[in-house]
Amino acid sequence: MNLVQKYIVKELVPYFIIGNLFFMFLLLMEKIINLADLFFSKNVPAIVLIETIIYMLPSIFFMTIPLAGLLATLIAFSRLSTDSELISMKAIGASNKALIKPLIYIGIVAALINLSMGLYFVEKGSTLAYNNLNKIVEHISIKDIKANEMYKQIPGIIMYVDKKISDKDFEDMILIQTNNKSIINAKKATITPTNSRSIEMIFNNGTYSMENEKNEITTVGFQNMTINLPLNINIAKAVNTPMTMSISQLIENSDNPKAMFELHKRLSTPFSAIVMILFGFSLGIFLSRSGKSFGILISIGLAFLYNVLILYFENSAGEIIISPALSAWIPLFIFIILLIFSFKRSMK
Numbered sequence: 001m002n003l004v005q006k007y008i009v010k011e012l013v014p015y016f017i018i019g020n021l022f023f024m025f026l027l028l029m030e031k032i033i034n035l036a037d038l039f040f041s042k043n044v045p046a047i048v049l050i051e052t053i054i055y056m057l058p059s060i061f062f063m064t065i066p067l068a069g070l071l072a073t074l075i076a077f078s079r080l081s082t083d084s085e086l087i088s089m090k091a092i093g094a095s096n097k098a099l100i101k102p103l104i105y106i107g108i109v110a111a112l113i114n115l116s117m118g119l120y121f122v123e124k125g126s127t128l129a130y131n132n133l134n135k136i137v138e139h140i141s142i143k144d145i146k147a148n149e150m151y152k153q154i155p156g157i158i159m160y161v162d163k164k165i166s167d168k169d170f171e172d173m174i175l176i177q178t179n180n181k182s183i184i185n186a187k188k189a190t191i192t193p194t195n196s197r198s199i200e201m202i203f204n205n206g207t208y209s210m211e212n213e214k215n216e217i218t219t220v221g222f223q224n225m226t227i228n229l230p231l232n233i234n235i236a237k238a239v240n241t242p243m244t245m246s247i248s249q250l251i252e253n254s255d256n257p258k259a260m261f262e263l264h265k266r267l268s269t270p271f272s273a274i275v276m277i278l279f280g281f282s283l284g285i286f287l288s289r290s291g292k293s294f295g296i297l298i299s300i301g302l303a304f305l306y307n308v309l310i311l312y313f314e315n316s317a318g319e320i321i322i323s324p325a326l327s328a329w330i331p332l333f334i335f336i337i338l339l340i341f342s343f344k345r346s347m348k
Contacts, residue, residue, distance in 0.1 A: 074283050185209075242263075
């Protein structure tokens with residue numbers, strides 16, 4: 001690369017980094033607020049929440065890289081054009097082709113990073129994030145048990161305690177299992193989470209009552225009783241969702257419209273990085289007199305449009321005439337058309 005092209009790369013990189021952080025914050029803001037609420041109201045360990053946010057980053061960056069490319073080139077070339085630096089570059093012999101060349105290099109690098117995210121890191125990060133959310137569920141499920149209140153958050157189970165000694169120790173507990181019509185009444189109970197998404201319940205000095213097939217109730221006393229209850233609560237989506245699937249798993253589940261859309265989204269989004277960078281270049285020249293603030297607003301508006309299109313086709317996969325495979329590429333095709341139109345206007 002010559003001096004002019006190196007100068008353009010140096011101008012773009014800071015805006016690209018800032019753009020990623022900016023769009024990352026916008027996409028993470030709601031999740032951060034919800035996780036912060038868990039920290040303050042449910043006493044969920046901060047380290048678990050921080051890990052969860054870190055695990056979410058690959059899927060976030062997968063979406064922000066093309067948007068950051070748009071923002072970076074739009075602002076950078078808007079400034080270069082406003083300050084007459086583009087005129088100076090062209091005066092020393094830099095053609096439009098020479099100006100676009102470093103953008104293509106940056107776009108290819110961004111696309112390769114995005115592709116690696118889609119092929120590997122999105123699936124790994126999403127799976128770890130969902131697993132962490134399930135750990136939070138286990139933590140919350142025990143923390144939420146209160147004295148003198150019915151607890152019904154575990155499907156098929158109703159619990160009532162007279163006294164809560166600590167987060168895991170209780171006195172005078174009644175546990176009703178609606179599935180097998182049984183009742184446990186214990187003087188003391190200890191509840192602890194296990195590593196297999198279940199809770200271990202240890203009862204001391206109580207009775208166990210169960211209704212048989214003849215609707216007769218049998219009651220026996222016990223000194224100690226231990227039961228293990230699976231936790232079916234899930235504040236996260238089911239772990240086996242398209243976002244947590246690898247590319248091979250998505251191909252195997254190609255009969256599922258959501259999985260088919262996710263597969264093609266991971267393939268189309270890297271190309272969006274190149275298109276967005278070139279689109280930002282043409283808009284930056286065309287809107288050079290509108291100022292940096294207007295350029296940021298245009299970037300946010302276009303980013304919003306792109307995400308709305310992605311979400312619409314993702315949510316409607318299998319419900320509209322267009323195949324999920326094709327619908328994942330439609331947002332890219334729309335922005336290619338906008339890019340061609342913008343290039344014709346800016347290069348006049």
